[in-house]
Amino acid sequence: MSNIIVETKGLRKVFEGRPAVDGLDLRVEAGSIFGFLGRNGAGKTTTIRLLLGFLRAGSGEARLFGEAVSGPVGGVDLRRRIGFVSESKHLYPYMTVRQIIRFTRPFFPGWRDDLERRYLEIFDLPPNRKISALSKGMRTGLMLLLAISHRAELLILDEPTDGLDPAVTEILLRELVALPASEGTTIFFSSHQLTEVDQIADHVAIIHLGRTVVSGALDDLKGQYQRLRVVFQHGPPPVSWLEGAEHVRQEGRTVSILASHNVEALVQQARSLPGVSVERHPVSLKEIFLEHVGNN
Numbered sequence: 001m002s003n004i005i006v007e008t009k010g011l012r013k014v015f016e017g018r019p020a021v022d023g024l025d026l027r028v029e030a031g032s033i034f035g036f037l038g039r040n041g042a043g044k045t046t047t048i049r050l051l052l053g054f055l056r057a058g059s060g061e062a063r064l065f066g067e068a069v070s071g072p073v074g075g076v077d078l079r080r081r082i083g084f085v086s087e088s089k090h091l092y093p094y095m096t097v098r099q100i101i102r103f104t105r106p107f108f109p110g111w112r113d114d115l116e117r118r119y120l121e122i123f124d125l126p127p128n129r130k131i132s133a134l135s136k137g138m139r140t141g142l143m144l145l146l147a148i149s150h151r152a153e154l155l156i157l158d159e160p161t162d163g164l165d166p167a168v169t170e171i172l173l174r175e176l177v178a179l180p181a182s183e184g185t186t187i188f189f190s191s192h193q194l195t196e197v198d199q200i201a202d203h204v205a206i207i208h209l210g211r212t213v214v215s216g217a218l219d220d221l222k223g224q225y226q227r228l229r230v231v232f233q234h235g236p237p238p239v240s241w242l243e244g245a246e247h248v249r250q251e252g253r254t255v256s257i258l259a260s261h262n263v264e265a266l267v268q269q270a271r272s273l274p275g276v277s278v279e280r281h282p283v284s285l286k287e288i289f290l291e292h293v294g295n296n
Contacts (some may be wrong), residue, residue, distance in 0.1 A: 003029055003030050004027055004028065004029060004030070004063075004066070005028050005029065005030050005064065005065060005153075005154055005186045005188075006026060006027070006028035006034070006051065006062075006063075006064060006154070006186070006188055007026065007027050007028070007062070007063045008024050008025060008026045008047070008050075008051075008060065008061065008062045008063075009025055009060055009061050010023050010024075010025065010059065010060035010061070011023070011024040011025075011026075011047070011050060011057055011059075011060035011061065011062055012024070012057060012058050012059045012060050012210075013046055013050060013055060013057055013058050013210075014058050019209075019210050020043050020046040020210055021043045021046050021047055021050065021057075021210040022043070022209060022210035022211050023060065023210070023211055024043065024047060024060070024207065024210060024211060024212060025212055025215075026047075026205055026212065026215070028186060028188055028203070029186075029203070030184070030186050031180045031184055031185075031186055032180070032186055032187070032202055032203050033176065033177070033180060033187045033189075033200055033201050033202050033203070034186075034187065034188045034189070034201065034202075034203045034204070034205070035189060035191065035197035035200075035201035035203070035204040035205075035218075036048075036188060036189065036190040036191075036204075036205055036207070037190075037191070037194070037197060037204060037205065037206045037207070037289060038190075038206060038207040038208060038293065039208070039293050042207050042208055042209065042210065042293070043207055043209070043210035044158075044190040044207065045087060045158060045190070046210075047207075048156055048158055048190060050062055050069070051064065051069060051156065051188075052069075052082070052084060052156065053069050064078065064082070064154065065078065065081065065153075065154070080107070080108055080109075080110075080150070080152075081152060081153045081154060082152055082153070082154050082155075082156060083146070083147030083148060083150060083152030083154070083155045083156070084147060084155075084156045084157075084158075085140070085143040085144055085147055085155075085156075085157045085158060085160050086143070086158050087158040087159045087162070087190075091131045091139060091142065091143065092131060093130065093131050093132035094130065094131075094132070095130065095131055096127065096128050096129060096130050096131070097120075097125050097126060097127050097128070097129055097131065097134075097142060098127040098128060100131065100142070100146070101116060101145070101146070104146050104150070105150075107150075108149075108150035108151070110150060110151040111149055111150050111151070112149050112150075112151055113149075115145075115148055115149040115151075116145060116149045119141065119144065119145035119148065119149065120145065122141070122168070122171055122172075122175070123137075123138060123140075123141025123142070123144070123145065123168065124138070124141075125138060125141060125142055125145070135163065136162070136163030137163035137164045137165060137168065139163070140160065140161070140162060140163050140164055141164070141168070141172075144157075144160065144172065148175075148179070151183065152185065153184070153185060153186065154185070154186045154187075154188065155176075155179070155185055155186070155187045155188070155189070156188050156189070157187065157188070157189035157190070157191075158189075158190050159190060159191055159192065160172070160176075160189055160191070161173075161191065161193060161196060169196070173196060173199060173200050176189075176200055177200050189201075194285055194286045194289060195286075197285065198218070198284070198285045198286070201218055202217060202218055202219075203215075203216065203217050203218060204216070204218050204221070204285065206288070206289055206292055206293065208292060208293045213292045213293065214288060214292055218285065221285075221288060222282065222283065222284075222285070224260060224261060225258065225259065225260055225283040225287075225288055226259050226263050226280055226281065226282065226283060227256065227257070227258060227259075227280070227281040227282075227283050227287065228256070228257040228259055228263075228266060228267065228270060228278060228279070228280055228281075229254060229255075229256055229257075229278070229279040229281065230254065230255040230256075230257065230270045230273075230276055230277075230278050231253055231254050231276060231277045231278075231279075232253045232254075232255070232273070232275055232276050233253070233274075233275030233276070234253070234275060235253060236250060236253065236255050237273070239255075239269075239273070241257065241266065241269065242262055242265050242266055242269050243261075243262050244259050244260055244261045244262030244263065244265070244266055245257050245258075245259055245266055246258050246259065246260045246291070247291045257270075258283065258287070258288075258291045263280075267280065
């Protein structure tokens with residue numbers, strides 16, 4: 001069995017002549033917590049809809065558990081392996097919490113009553129309250145309950161903490177971190193909350209204009225990227241920086257360089273210039289994100 005749970009190759013989707021997803025390549029390994037990042041309009045939700053078969057790709061391919069996705073996610077067996085929490089948090093508004101749980105449970109032979117009870121308590125969900133009367137945070141919690149309690153092998157989450165207060169968010173993040181170890185669950189989640197992604201993800205992909213611009217293990221990316229601050233005694237001269245200087249920005253006498261690799265050579269190049277001091281700093285996920293998509 002393949003270790004790759006989610007995979008796209010050259011995935012492309014165009015709306016009204018404009019690409020929303022434009023040659024996207026992704027690989028998500030089994031048991032990972034994969035953070036999927038990008039600005040509004042970068043193509044994150046379209047990608048998720050393509051993965052779930054809600055949209056049909058114009059070209060390229062998407063695969064879940066090694067099976068090609070074309071049209072609605074094929075087969076009851078495959079659907080049972082996936083849990084999905086949408087950004088819209090849409091549920092049947094006329095049902096109560098208890099009714100939608102009873103409606104959902106029979107579709108999943110592996111339903112976990114213990115997890116159902118746990119998440120009813122964690123998210124403080126009143127069983128007899130109609131979904132239309134729930135807060136946004138409660139609807140989020142209910143969707144997570146439905147997704148997690150049926151023992152999904154793959155959770156696809158679109159802004160899962162949206163509407164949750166900080167205390168419940170912290171509880172949820174702890175629960176998500178535990179799932180790969182306790183249940184073998186793979187988690188693919190889109191979020192604007194970079195601190196949350198930094199807290200729980202082991203792999204990330206950053207997309208911009210429908211394409212992957214950064215992808216890899218989060219610890220490797222943090223180790224790979226460094227910030228160099230080169231301070232000149234006088235104004236900086238024109239410099240053709242070596243390979244690895246991804247983004248160079250001048251602020252007065254200081255040149256700030258985001259280096260993605262070849263760091264030692266860049267440091268030596270900087271130190272060879274007259275009248276300079278060079279500082280090296282680690283780079284956060286937020287900095288990597290903003291440098292690649294923040295100014296575009």
